[in-house]
Amino acid sequence: MSTDSKPELEIDLEKLSVGTELPQRQHSATNVSLFMYNAAVWNAHRIHYDETYTTAVEGHPAIVIDGPLQGDWLSQVALNWAGAQGSVVSFGYSNRKASYLGEVLTSGGVISAIDLENRRVELTLFIKNEAAEVVTPGTATVSFGEN
Amino acid sequence: MGLLTSEHLASIGTPEPSIEVEIGRREIQKYAAATEQQQARYIQGDEAPPMFVFNLFSPISALADMRADGLARGKATGPKLPLKRIMAGGTQINQHMPIRPGDRLFGTRKITDMYEKQGSTGPLIFTVRSLAITNAQGELVLEEIQTSIAR
Numbered sequence: 001m002s003t004d005s006k007p008e009l010e011i012d013l014e015k016l017s018v019g020t021e022l023p024q025r026q027h028s029a030t031n032v033s034l035f036m037y038n039a040a041v042w043n044a045h046r047i048h049y050d051e052t053y054t055t056a057v058e059g060h061p062a063i064v065i066d067g068p069l070q071g072d073w074l075s076q077v078a079l080n081w082a083g084a085q086g087s088v089v090s091f092g093y094s095n096r097k098a099s100y101l102g103e104v105l106t107s108g109g110v111i112s113a114i115d116l117e118n119r120r121v122e123l124t125l126f127i128k129n130e131a132a133e134v135v136t137p138g139t140a141t142v143s144f145g146e147n
Numbered sequence: 148m149g150l151l152t153s154e155h156l157a158s159i160g161t162p163e164p165s166i167e168v169e170i171g172r173r174e175i176q177k178y179a180a181a182t183e184q185q186q187a188r189y190i191q192g193d194e195a196p197p198m199f200v201f202n203l204f205s206p207i208s209a210l211a212d213m214r215a216d217g218l219a220r221g222k223a224t225g226p227k228l229p230l231k232r233i234m235a236g237g238t239q240i241n242q243h244m245p246i247r248p249g250d251r252l253f254g255t256r257k258i259t260d261m262y263e264k265q266g267s268t269g270p271l272i273f274t275v276r277s278l279a280i281t282n283a284q285g286e287l288v289l290e291e292i293q294t295s296i297a298r
Contacts (some may be wrong), residue, residue, distance in 0.1 A: 027183075036181035040174070041202045044217035045233070058216070058232055067235030072182045072198040075240075079196060080185050088197065092239035094294075 011085050013144055016114050016121065022081045024108035027073050027127075029065045029101055037069050062102060067095035070127045070136045073107045077125050078140035081109075086121070086142040093125070093138030104130055112139070119144040150263055150270055154226045162257040166204045172248035175199060195246040200289060201238070204254025204278055228297045230272050236294030244288050251283045259292070272297040 031049065038048050046053045047064040054060045071093045078088045099105055106128045113122035120143050127136035172192035178199050179189040188194040208219035218233060246252065260275040278291040 033181065033183075036177075040178040040181045042205070042207065043202055044213060046217040050217075053216075064234075068198060068201045068238065069182065071201075071235075071238050072196065075196065075198050076182070076184065083186070084188075088242065090239070090241045091197065092237065092292075094237035095235050098234065 011081075011083070011144070013114065013116060013119060013121070016111055018111055018114060020111045022077055022109040022111070022123065022125075024106055025073070025077070027070075027105045027107060029069070029103075029105075031063070031101065034063065034065065034069075034101070037066060041066075041068070060098065060100065062100035065099040065101065065103070065105070067098075067136070070095065070099065070105065071138070073105070074109075074125045074127055074136055074138045075140070077107050077109045078123050078142060081123070082142045086144045089120075089141050089143045091125070091138060091140035093127075093136050095136055097129075097133065097135040099127075099129060099135050105135070109138075109140075119146065150229050150272055151261055152226070155228070155261055158226060159258050159261060162255050165253045165255045166206065168203055168252050168254065170195060170246055170248055170250040170252060175248065192248060197240050197242050197289070198238075199246065200240075200254075200278070200280065200291060201293075204256060204280070228272055228274075230270065230297035232298045234296045234298065236273060236296045238294070239292040241290045242288070243290075244282075244286065246280075246288060250288075252280050252288060253282075254278055254280045266298060269298060 034048050047058055048066055051063055054063055074093050075091050078091055082088055109123045109125035111121060112124040120141055123140040125138040125140055126134045129135050175192040175195045184190055184196055189196045212220045214220045256276055256278045258274060259277045262273050264271045273294055273296055275294050280289040282288050
C-alpha cells in the first residue's frame, strides 16, 4: 500500500526553481502487493514470495522488494509531478541496497536543472528507507514540449 | 577474480531473436493496480507507464524449464554464469513515444557489457543488457538499458 500525494500539479516553467522538492510518497509493500507485481511482470523468482527459501537458501533476512518495483515507484515521482503537462522522456535508477518486506520506503525528488530554452526539467529522484538511506537513487528528464 | 571466460565476453553484442508483443489494456490495468499508479491514463489502461516494459520482452518459459529459484533455465542470453543468485541492478529508459493498447511492438535484446566486481560478501558479475522496442512501422518507441547482478 502507498500513501498518496496529489498528482496533476499546475506547472509554470518560468516559476520553477532548482532545489524545489517534489511531493513524497510512502510505499509499504505487502505479500499481496508483491504477488500482484510479480504476476503482472511474469517474474517467479522465489525471493519475492517464498520466505523460507529466501532466508534459508539465498541468505536474505526477509522477502525482497523487487528492484524494478522500486524503480517504478521512483518513476512515478516524475510522472505524477509532470502530469498531463509534461512527458518523462528519460529516467534511470540504480538499486544500491536491497529492501525487504516490512520496510516503509519513501519516494521523492528535487528539481535539479531547468532548461527554459528547450523546455526541459531535470529531476533527481530517490527511494529512501526508514533509516533515511537512499537505497535507489535516480534521475529523470521531463519535456514540456516545444516553445 | 576471472569468473568471466572468453565465451562470456564473446556473447557481448549478439542480439537475441526479436520478440513480438501485442499490448493489451487489461495487462496495463493489472500493472497499474500492482504498482499503485495515480495517473488516470495508466489506471484505465489508455497508456502504459514506462516501467511496464520490464520483463515484457523476455521469452516465456515452460514450467518444466524453471529453475529451483523460480527463474527460467537458460533464459538469459549467452553462456551460463558461474554465480547463480540474481539481483536487479538498475535501469535506464529513454521513451520516444507512448505505448498504448493495441500496439504491436517488437523488442530486441542483447548483452552490451559484462564485468566483475568484488562485493562485501564475495564476487559479483554485472551483466548489462539493452532492449530496443520498435513499433509495426519500424519506429523506435523505447530504449532500455538494464543491469543485473549475479552473486
